Amino acid sequence: MNRAQLASFLRTRREALQPEDVGLPRGQRRRTGGLRREEVAALSGMSTDYYSRLEQQRGPRPSEQMLAALARGLRLTLAERDHLFQLGGHAVPHRSVRADHVNPGMMRILDRLQDTPAQVVNHLGETLTQTAPAIALLGDETRHAGLARSLHHRWFTDPQARLLHRVEDRPTQSRLLVAHLHAAYTRDGQGSRAAAIVDDLLTRSPEFARLWREHPVPGSYCPPKHFVHPEVGPLELHCQTLVDPDQSQTLLVFTAVPGSESDEKLRLLAVIGGQLV
Known part of the structure; x- marks a missing residue:
């Protein structure tokens, strides 16, 4: 040193x-x-x-x-x-773990969204950084360690990971996460972090194993998200994405239709998020 x-x-x-x-x-x-x-x-x-x-x-x-x-x-x-x-x-x-490092340009954009639910995730579903409103909306997703850092892993191993989503939406979310993990596994191959997540889930989750065998492919369209928040109740949000292909990271920004009930609830969550900092 x-x-x-x-x-x-x-x-x-x-x-x-x-x-x-x-x-x-x-x-x-x-x-x-x-x-x-x-x-x-x-x-x-x-x-x-x-x-x-x-x-x-x-x-x-x-x-x-x-x-x-x-x-x-x-x-x-x-x-x-x-x-x-x-x-x-x-x-x-090592080069393979550089997806943990947030691109400075991505960080500059996130810095200007501090009153909005926004976060940066890598191609394994690991949240790298969040705004305070995002923590208020989704919880602190950066606190997890090991394989549990990946939402893809938590979704199939921790029932708490599903509580924010409506029951009727959970099968669609399961298929979407498996599709994204398939893409990460295809890209990174054996011996990668993606492979470690897949290998563990294949032994622990029959639901994951069934969907994995179906080879789902992620679509390009991000449909509206329906959350059931423990403090403000139902929310209908739109998720806008900005992708950094070089580092396989995505900036997620959650918004609501202006003037809607969900918009008012997001404003309340922004205040709650500010109190968490």
Whole structure:
């Protein structure tokens, strides 16, 4: 680990990032450009003290998880993230797991949607980052670990994953998730994370095994979503998507027809989401 170079790299990237780049107000009392240390810490999900010690060449060697969080918080490119890992004394993440790193351009769009339910997911159904309203709507989907990080896996192994969906919609959702996982498996092949999810589900879920044998193919149209939220009740939402083909990531944005009852409920959830931050 090169403490001096790591500290310098973090500082230069922090000073180059402007409040507007991450959806923060500049404010009248900000005298210098760049982000403050506490802002980078908040964006990276760590304490200000921990981040400050890194810039001051103190503290423990950061883990791979911490470095990945810093890469997201500082909106680093993949090349910059690789450099950060090397400075932190870790091997560069393997190419096959780079879908964990959110594209900086995708993050800039997400930063401007902080009052809207929106999140970035990879091709395995793993949620990488969410806005506060998305957490209020769907729950914190980034908290899961292991195979359970994938919604595709949770859907067939955890009954709680289905509660947000109407009973009559669940068979369609099951087929859609299997279709997406088939596409990921075909692309990534044996020995991949997609293969690990498939192999586990084939032994644990008869429903998954039956649908898997049918080889469903995902369609290009995303129909309206009907949720049953525990706090605000039924919601009819539309899901708009923006795909980043290079990293197999998708930005999902949930909207409602303006002036509808679902629109009013989304506004309420935005307030609830703000209280969760």
